Amino acid sequence: MSTLNTLLLGFISIVLINNLVFTKFLGICPYLGVSGRIDMAFGMGMAVTFVVTLSGTLTWLIDHLILMRMGLEVTRYVCFILVIAGAVQLVEMYVRKFFPSLYESFGIFLPLITTNCAILGLCLFIHLWGIDNLPEAVVLSFGAGIGFTMAICIMAGIRENLNLADVPECLKGAPITLITAGLLTLAFMGFAGMIR
Amino acid sequence: MTKNSDTTAGIYKETLLAGLWRENPVFRLLLGMCPTLAVTAAVKPALTMGLSVIFVLVCSNIVVSLMRNLLKPHLRILMFTLTIATFVTIADLFLKAFQPEMSETLGPYVPLIIVNCIIICRAEACASKNNLLVSIIDAVGMGVGFTLTLCVLAGVRELLSTGMIFEAKVMPDWFVPWAAMSMPVGAFITLGLLLGLVNKLTKGKS
Numbered sequence: 001m002s003t004l005n006t007l008l009l010g011f012i013s014i015v016l017i018n019n020l021v022f023t024k025f026l027g028i029c030p031y032l033g034v035s036g037r038i039d040m041a042f043g044m045g046m047a048v049t050f051v052v053t054l055s056g057t058l059t060w061l062i063d064h065l066i067l068m069r070m071g072l073e074v075t076r077y078v079c080f081i082l083v084i085a086g087a088v089q090l091v092e093m094y095v096r097k098f099f100p101s102l103y104e105s106f107g108i109f110l111p112l113i114t115t116n117c118a119i120l121g122l123c124l125f126i127h128l129w130g131i132d133n134l135p136e137a138v139v140l141s142f143g144a145g146i147g148f149t150m151a152i153c154i155m156a157g158i159r160e161n162l163n164l165a166d167v168p169e170c171l172k173g174a175p176i177t178l179i180t181a182g183l184l185t186l187a188f189m190g191f192a193g194m195i196r
Numbered sequence: 197m198t199k200n201s202d203t204t205a206g207i208y209k210e211t212l213l214a215g216l217w218r219e220n221p222v223f224r225l226l227l228g229m230c231p232t233l234a235v236t237a238a239v240k241p242a243l244t245m246g247l248s249v250i251f252v253l254v255c256s257n258i259v260v261s262l263m264r265n266l267l268k269p270h271l272r273i274l275m276f277t278l279t280i281a282t283f284v285t286i287a288d289l290f291l292k293a294f295q296p297e298m299s300e301t302l303g304p305y306v307p308l309i310i311v312n313c314i315i316i317c318r319a320e321a322c323a324s325k326n327n328l329l330v331s332i333i334d335a336v337g338m339g340v341g342f343t344l345t346l347c348v349l350a351g352v353r354e355l356l357s358t359g360m361i362f363e364a365k366v367m368p369d370w371f372v373p374w375a376a377m378s379m380p381v382g383a384f385i386t387l388g389l390l391l392g393l394v395n396k397l398t399k400g401k402s
Contacts, residue, residue, distance in 0.1 A: 029229060075285075077284060077285050078278060081281050117308050121230075121308055124304040125304060170395040171388070175391040175395065176388065178385070178391065179385055181384045182385035185379075
């Protein structure tokens with residue numbers, strides 16, 4: 001029971017309270033780049049969710065079963081980035097084969113998931129928070145993906161309406177998106193303190 | 197600038213200046229946003245971050261430029277990333293050993309330099325095509341441009357959130373600190389307004 005409780009709390013906390021985009025500033029590049037249309041944002045979110053779950057789990061396993069046992073912690077970053085690059089390659093091949101239209105609309109952004117800080121960041125945070133059992137690592141990785149998807153979809157919804165708004169000339173594009181993101185962050189601060 | 201750009205020295209000078217303003221990585225190219233937002237609550241961590249990025253950028257540009265003729269197209273990005281990861285590990289261990297407090301403050305954002313788009317972008321756009329000297333100058337220009345931007349942003353945020361710069365008090369006594377500026381909200385909104393300001397300034401000129 002208590003294990004289930006921990007997992008559930010961990011999930012809610014990574015989706016709402018410690019949301020990677022709003023509190024840790026991870027994954028800002030796709031957050032600004034792909035959030036123009038809501039369907040693309042959702043597709044991107046799903047791709048990131050898949051990659052982050054896979055690589056979060058794999059890096060935890062590699063870290064605990066290989067690197068820590070053999071005292072090879074120095075090579076941690078190199079190993080992590082290799083795992084992520086491999087996972088992204090897998091997703092790219094899958095999407096190209098089964099969803100060709102989605103693949104075309106992603107364009108450059110799909111390979112760029114490799115350099116999405118949210119993914120490497122989450123792997124590092126799992127290590128930093130000292131997560132020492134596999135289920136928790138899996139749940140946290142999955143929750144991080146869901147949190148990212150939620151953030152990017154909210155942003156895309158707002159930006160679709162923002163196109164109709166009268167924004168001052170010099171704030172058009174990236175600046176107004178950043179300011180909107182700031183206000184969203186303010187709203188999400190309301191969740192802080194919900195769990196301890 | 198066009199006057200002496202056909203001489204070798206002119207090309208070097210132009211490459212150096214491009215990174216500082218015309219192609220400033222943060223303001224003009226919108227690259228490397230994550231560290232820009234995350235470490236700029238105060239000037240000191242921002243400066244440390246900037247220096248680490250300069251180190252990694254210069255080293256990786258040197259290595260990539262030296263091996264540019266050996267690269268296979270489909271393995272290119274992987275080689276870049278591995279090179280960068282190696283130098284980031286060096287920088288991270290160096291900070292842990294000599295600046296333990298700063299390393300604690302920056303936390304995972306030092307290893308996150310690996311996925312900083314600026315570095316991979318410069319490796320791809322400049323170092324894999326140019327000779328050693330141009331690559332080094334380009335790396336220095338881009339790195340210094342990035343560091344200056346970080347410091348400007350961090351200066352504004354530290355001044356408004358605590359009334360201090362470099363932990364020395366500069367604001368008068370009646371100043372009430374804006375706590376929100378040191379939080380994520382402040383980061384997003386300050387950068388948004390700064391970008392707007394830069395857009396306005398450059399538009400007036402051209």
